[in-house]
Amino acid sequence: MNFNLTALVPELFFLGLVLVLMVQSLGTREWKPAVEKWLPFGACAAFFVSITGFGLHGTMFWDVYKVDMMSQFFKIAIAFGFYVTVLNASKQSTLEEGKRADYYMLLGFSTLGLMMLASSVELITIYLALELASYAMYAVIPLRAKSKGAAEAGIKYILFGAVATALALYGLSYIMATMHTTYISELMTKSWAFADNPMAVVGLSLFLAGMFFKLALFPFHFWCPDVYQGASNETAAFVATMPKMGAIVVLVRIAVLLKPGLEITTLLAVLGACSMTFGNLSALAQTDIKRLLGFSSVAHAGYIMVGLVSGTYEGVAAAAFYALAYLVMNLLVFWVVSRVASDGRNLKLTDLNGLYKKAPVLAFSLAAGAFALVGLPPTMGFMGKFFLITSAWGHGYNWLVIVLVLNSAIAIYYYLSLFRHAFTEEKAPGKVADPDTSWFASAGAAMLAASVLAIGMIPAPMFNFAINAGKSLYGIAVAVSGGGH
Amino acid sequence: MDFGYPVLTILIAFPLVAACGLFFLRAPQVVRYYTMAVSLIECLLAIPLTGFQMNAEFQFVEKLDWVHQWGLQYYLGVDGISILMVLLTIAVLPLCVMCSWTYIGKREKEFHFCLLFMTSAVLGVFCALDLVLFYVFWEAMLIPMYLLIAVWGGDDRKYASLKFFLYTLAGSTLLLAAIVAFRVTGGTFSIPELMEMNFTFRFQFWAFLAMALAFAIKVPMFPFHTWLPAAHVQAPSAGSVILAAVLLKMGTYGFLRFCLPLTPAASEYFAPMMIAISIVSILYGGAIALGQTDIKKLVAYSSVGHMGFVTLGIFLFNQQGVQGALFQMLNHGIVTGALFMMIGAVYERSHSRDIKDNMGLGKYLPAFMFFWGMMALASFGFPGTNGFVGEMLVLVGAFKYSTWIGFLCIPGALLAAAYMFRVSLKMAWGKPSTAKTWRDLNAREWIMLTIPAVFVFWIGLAPAPFYKIINPSIDKLLNDFDKRKVVQVEADSPMQTAANDVLSVVAGKE
Secondary structure, eight states: OOOOGGGGHHHHHHHHHHHHHHHHHSSSSOOSSOHHHHHHHHHHHHHHHHHHGGGOOEEETTTTEEEOHHHHHHHHHHHHHHHHHHHHHTTOSSSOGGGHHHHHHHHHHHHHHHHHHHHBOBHHHHHHHHHHHHHHHHHHGGGSTTOHHHHHHHHHHHHHHHHHHHHHHHHHHHHHHHHSOOBHHHHTTSOOOTTTOHHHHHHHHHHHHHHHHHHTOTTSOTHHHHHHHHSOHHHHHHHHHHHHHHHHHHHHHHGGGOOTTSHHHHHHHHHHHHHHHHHHHHHHTOOBHHHHHHHHHHHHHHHHHHHHTTOSHHHHHHHHHHHHHHHHHHHHHHHHHHHHSTTOOOOBGGGGTTHHHHOHHHHHHHHHHHHHHHTOTTSHHHHHHHHHHHHHTTTTOHHHHHHHHHHHHHHHHHHHHHHHHHHTOOOOSSOOOOOOOSHHHHHHHHHHHHHHHHHHHSOHHHHHHHHHHHHHHHHHHHHHHOOOO | OOSSSOHHHHHHHHHHHHHHHGGGOOSHHHHHHHHHHHHHHHHHHTGGGGGOOSSSSOEEEEEEEEEGGGTEEEEEEEOHHHHHHHHHHHHHHHHHHHHTTTTOOSOHHHHHHHHHHHHHHHHHHHHBOBHHHHHHHHHHTHHHHHHHHHHHSOTTHHHHHHHHHHHHHHHHHHHHHHHHHHHHHHSOOBHHHHHTOOOOHHHHHHHHHHHHHHHHHHTTOTTSOTHHHHHHHHSOHHHHHHIIIIIHHHHHHHIIIIIHHHSHHHHHHHHHHHHHHHHHHHHHHHHHHHTOSBHHHHHHHHHHHHHHHHHHHHTTOSHHHHHHHHHHHHHHHHHHHHHHHHHHHHHHHHSOOBGGGSOOHHHHOHHHHHHHHHHHHHHTTOTTSHHHHHHHHHHHHHHHHOHHHHHHHHHHHHHHHHHHHHHHHHHHHSOOSSGGGOOOOOHHHHHHHHHHHHHHHHHHHOOHHHHHHHHHHHHHHHHHHHHHSOOOOOSSOHHHHHHHHHHHHHTTOO
């Protein structure tokens, strides 16, 4: 068993963090110091440790675990996401006092699972990491105190999750039976045409279903709007972003199997197209912001498929970049949502009315987030979408690009309504709690908004990381299959 | 770079950077003076553009790598076609500030921020020589315009602003697909490089359609024009001015910059359709304008007609036509901008835009009526004004193209005269309502109307300097076009080819 401790520094740091949280969560009473006092620093440190770990590489545990540029790219993104979620959740009003350490511990476990998912290059390892990431989430969703909706959301999430992972496991057995291996690098050398290996193709489709569930891709998305709505704003911010990163990194790794023109690739493209269209059309009718964002994330899952089916390292890099963009812009919008709903209620669109007056920084940040989600320049969302369609055009799925483009046009309406309510409407109906306008709230929103805009205007450095990571992935392809790409 | 310093970048960045300074100001009056100063400095910063050489080359070029892997460049430059639009945009800015001096009663800071932001974006559109950079500016301009209508507009502002936003953004999404297709097929986003390439007709066919939709909505051409009257009527004066003066030009500029040079064969193929739509726009815009009782709506519909002349001129593919189109772009910016400023001025007095509430001005507001009359004459192309030069050239081009097309345009010109005379006569000599108590133009209004008036006569009486600027670029555009408009057309007829393309996409074959 090959084992390289230094290559695992980000994971080990995270494991340490989670263990401390675990110790703190023992017992019934809150321990001192309160978890919110130290965890943000710990999470920030974890983020920086992930950054310093960018150059690490190596394979270990009988080659099922691979530390490469792609995994490190995603680990940085995941660590960043965790850091922002911890900050975001630090003032959560709907969480009971005694459950705080448990809450963060579960989030931490889930994050650790996602980090491991980023490095897994073997299907069973992927499955295990996925389960580690999921089980913690099953417990977190219903933590919203005294809410029936939260219980419903929790049950929905568990049931859907169980079915999806069962399907994945079932599919895994088919792949093993036909291909006699579960290593992605070896699977790459096999034929994935339906005519050659029908069982394996069916198996892979089922295995992918597990990832699609996490990603909320059509038709595995039914949990998504309900869970967002049922979970507290802060938890929804986590669920909406982090598990998606995990799913995308696995899909990015599996995408090297998906040459354009294969049945399974076409299936993915079709699911992507359905996902975009269905998500966007459903979002048009929503008035609850979290439900709206839920359906929007279904659409975004579809967008990411565009990069994955192109069968090029540019496509993979574009998907990775878009995943990062998606993470940042969604965290931004959820940050604003959590701050506006300072009492933890679910926001309606009309609750945003007049936000520009009450909290100009939040309103401006929301605008940046909403326009990034639409894909308007000069934001990260635009660049991400642009890279996606550039990578996919000319590789056999031009129709998918057109579907994406038309879907962006549909999506404008509901994202614009976020902006419209915040900027052009004057008064919120009824009496509601005022948005949190503390310097902490404003600074967080402004920083996220600034990164959405800055990376949108100067995407090259970040995109270089993604493209190198994409190349490293296909670099393996060259080494194993002996053929160039 | 001709001057050793990046004049175009400075022109684009200065309003945006200066706009950020607005957030440190409080008093509305200070905000206005500050923005006025910014717009005047912007005019001064444009002085180096007088070093423009009278040839068809792209000048003041700036080029930097943006995203290397994807071949994106920060690539700016102007030629004879775009420099006029750049100057027009810069000149319109101080007028916009002036005409909203007393008009805007709330959120002044944000209003002026939007104005400056939009100026930056529009300048970027006219200067960009990289397709993606162009698209970035093209889209960035939507947000401030949306806000201008949605926040400071009239009673129906929400509907109008949403319609404006959805129409234009929906149109331009396909433009993005076309841009990507150009890159994949041509290997670059650089517009000057793409201008040298010959694409297959099949490719041009689709690229043209995708781009033309975006541009036609922006112009707007019939039947994509319905957002325009709503937006114009609801927008505050400055919004209408900037919309009429520069935003609509982005569409026709797109036709000139992209459709003709990049897809010449498809442009030739679709020219009859574009000409037909242009003529319908001219006649329809004129006929609808004739029936309006709201002055602003009347001018808005007249824009549909005037812009019809521009697109007609472009798709005639002869020198007079394209020259006329370019002149009309400039003229329409000056004249319609001035008309909207005057409508704003009269609205401030009467609080109504209805013709019947604004009559009898000849006696009580002679200075106002003097300018109105001048602009009205220019609007329908009275000899001696700038409108005449542009419209005449387009008509000459039309007759040169085909006598029938020329004859079809004549009623459009007559309609323009009819609705302008109708509204002007009523405003000048109609029975006055409350006009007796109104004050005539104040100093600020004098200034903001004198500037366009100077240009009305300058272009009308001595258009030679403008010819000198635009002619080399137009000659090059048309020469290239003539050389490259015939590429190998596939054996099937174009429509058949298109149908096959659609079928193969549906069937999953590429």
